[in-house]
Amino acid sequence: MEPGNLTLSGFLGTDDRHYHEIIQDDENILEKLGHTPEEIAERMQKLMDLAGDVYEEPITVDGHYQIEIQLVRGRMICPFAHPGAYRKGIIYLTNLKNNLSVKWTPLSVHFIQSHHFFEGEGSVFRLDPETLVKAIFE
Amino acid sequence: MLSIILQDIAIMSAISGFLALLLIIAQYFFMNYGDCKISINDKRDVTVKGGSSLLSSLAEQKIFISSACGGRGTCGTCKCKVLDGGGPVLPTETPFLSPAELSENTRLACQVKVKNDVRINIPESIFNIHRYTAQVTEIIDYTYDTKGITFKLIEPAEITFKAGQFVQLESPKYGKVRQSTSRAYSVSSKPDSINELQLIIRRVPEGIVTTWAHDYLKVGDTVYLTGPFGDFYIRDTEADMIFVSGGSGLAPIKSMLEHLETTGTNRHMVNFFGARTRKDLYLVDHMDHFKSVFKMYEYVPVLSAPDPNDNWTGKTGYTMAYFKDKLRDPKNTEAYLCGSPGMINSVLNSLIDLGVPKEKIYFDSFS
Numbered sequence: 001m002e003p004g005n006l007t008l009s010g011f012l013g014t015d016d017r018h019y020h021e022i023i024q025d026d027e028n029i030l031e032k033l034g035h036t037p038e039e040i041a042e043r044m045q046k047l048m049d050l051a052g053d054v055y056e057e058p059i060t061v062d063g064h065y066q067i068e069i070q071l072v073r074g075r076m077i078c079p080f081a082h083p084g085a086y087r088k089g090i091i092y093l094t095n096l097k098n099n100l101s102v103k104w105t106p107l108s109v110h111f112i113q114s115h116h117f118f119e120g121e122g123s124v125f126r127l128d129p130e131t132l133v134k135a136i137f138e
Numbered sequence: 139m140l141s142i143i144l145q146d147i148a149i150m151s152a153i154s155g156f157l158a159l160l161l162i163i164a165q166y167f168f169m170n171y172g173d174c175k176i177s178i179n180d181k182r183d184v185t186v187k188g189g190s191s192l193l194s195s196l197a198e199q200k201i202f203i204s205s206a207c208g209g210r211g212t213c214g215t216c217k218c219k220v221l222d223g224g225g226p227v228l229p230t231e232t233p234f235l236s237p238a239e240l241s242e243n244t245r246l247a248c249q250v251k252v253k254n255d256v257r258i259n260i261p262e263s264i265f266n267i268h269r270y271t272a273q274v275t276e277i278i279d280y281t282y283d284t285k286g287i288t289f290k291l292i293e294p295a296e297i298t299f300k301a302g303q304f305v306q307l308e309s310p311k312y313g314k315v316r317q318s319t320s321r322a323y324s325v326s327s328k329p330d331s332i333n334e335l336q337l338i339i340r341r342v343p344e345g346i347v348t349t350w351a352h353d354y355l356k357v358g359d360t361v362y363l364t365g366p367f368g369d370f371y372i373r374d375t376e377a378d379m380i381f382v383s384g385g386s387g388l389a390p391i392k393s394m395l396e397h398l399e400t401t402g403t404n405r406h407m408v409n410f411f412g413a414r415t416r417k418d419l420y421l422v423d424h425m426d427h428f429k430s431v432f433k434m435y436e437y438v439p440v441l442s443a444p445d446p447n448d449n450w451t452g453k454t455g456y457t458m459a460y461f462k463d464k465l466r467d468p469k470n471t472e473a474y475l476c477g478s479p480g481m482i483n484s485v486l487n488s489l490i491d492l493g494v495p496k497e498k499i500y501f502d503s504f505s
């Protein structure tokens with residue numbers, strides 16, 4: 001979780017809350033929005049799969065989302081000591097209807113799916129649940 | 139009353155101290171694995187102190203197995219056959235091992251703890267791998283996010299490698315990073331320069347080693363490199379060659395072409411480089427100069443999204459679109475690819491569709 005361990009800036013950003021608290025607060029937001037972390041992760045994975053293993057160029061999916069996947073060599077492990085390793089890279093998504101853009105990593109999908117963790121405020125790959133929901137569902 | 143409280147504190151302290159002592163004694167007896175023998179290829183034995191990973195135990199004996207992540211279990215590179223004494227396969231290993239590899243007792247050396255005598259099988263080429271102390275002699279900004287960094291080897295002072303192989307560069311503790319970290323980079327200089335190495339390093343967002351290389355490393359600094367690793371090198375045949383790279387993937391291709399320049403060749407070669415805009419192109423003149431070196435060589439830079447201000451009059455789109463025109467005899471062509479996993483995947487499929495035999499398509503195994 002801490003900076004300089006698995007990644008340069010870690011996963012907590014400038015957030016001084018314990019990660020349990022971050023998870024709880026984000027779960028509360030999602031409950032109000034009527035979405036579960038599992039369905040969000042499933043949607044993110046589906047959009048990634050639709051974009052495929054593309055040649056580092058943005059592609060449009062269903063005329064609705066512009067997605068660019070930039071993968072680099074190597075894999076990341078989960079800081080929650082979950083077995084498995086996740087590809088290194090960044091997924092950039094822009095919802096062409098509402099112009100909202102979000103970015104995440106393959107590890108982000110695992111974080112949300114298995115740990116309901118959207119990372120701390122100020123983290124490079126923090127996903128604000130409300131923005132994310134609007135970007136991938138609207 | 140006070141004396142009772144003090145008495146209770148004393149009793150509790152004594153119990154805690156006793157338990158701590160018990161723990162230390164238990165650790166000494168149960169966690170001390172003593173000396174363990176690692177039998178390598180049934181030819182050579184080394185004795186190590188038990189308790190560390192196979193990867194680090196071998197490294198202490200100056201036997202370096204490739205590990206792009208520095209032993210964190212994230213890259214799956216440090217595979218070796220553990221024939222006896224490796225214990226059960228861990229859940230951290232299974233994502234990296236195919237059923238065939240599992241059946242052949244392949245393991246990740248960073249995940250196998252040496253607790254007893256171990257029998258392993260590793261390629262003989264591993265004995266050519268060393269950890270080098272080196273000094274930075276030159277840093278060139280090739281593009282806004284890509285640097286060419288040259289290192290003079292200090293100890294050992296010479297390296298033997300094949301053009302296309304890679305080394306691991308260690309970043310020290312810096313800024314928020316509290317531990318040394320290693321990452322793999324292809325060598326971009328020619329193997330004939332035995333006293334120095336050049337690496338081409340592209341900045342990766344949140345990358346620990348690339349951030350250090352771009353923002354902290356300076357001429358004169360002492361660094362550590364381990365290598366060479368990898369089976370990405372030119373096959374000694376007369377087949378036509380197609381090189382396809384993007385980003386810092388140009389590094390091993392540069393090394394290969396410079397090596398061929400030294401040795402001489404009459405092979406037919408086409409060198410594709412894919413980039414997004416003109417500002418992502420680099421070493422254009424250098425790649426172009428090989429036209430005057432080789433009899434049959436063509437350099438084809440392709441921009442996928444040239445900026446209008448680029449005034450680009452060259453090829454546009456993806457490199458794959460031009461393969462058909464440039465391949466003389468696909469069945470007699472060897473392909474050498476280096477770039478992102480997405481690029482490798484797209485190019486690989488395209489070449490196979492055009493009839494290039496899959497077994498003649500080579501790319502970095504550490505991707």
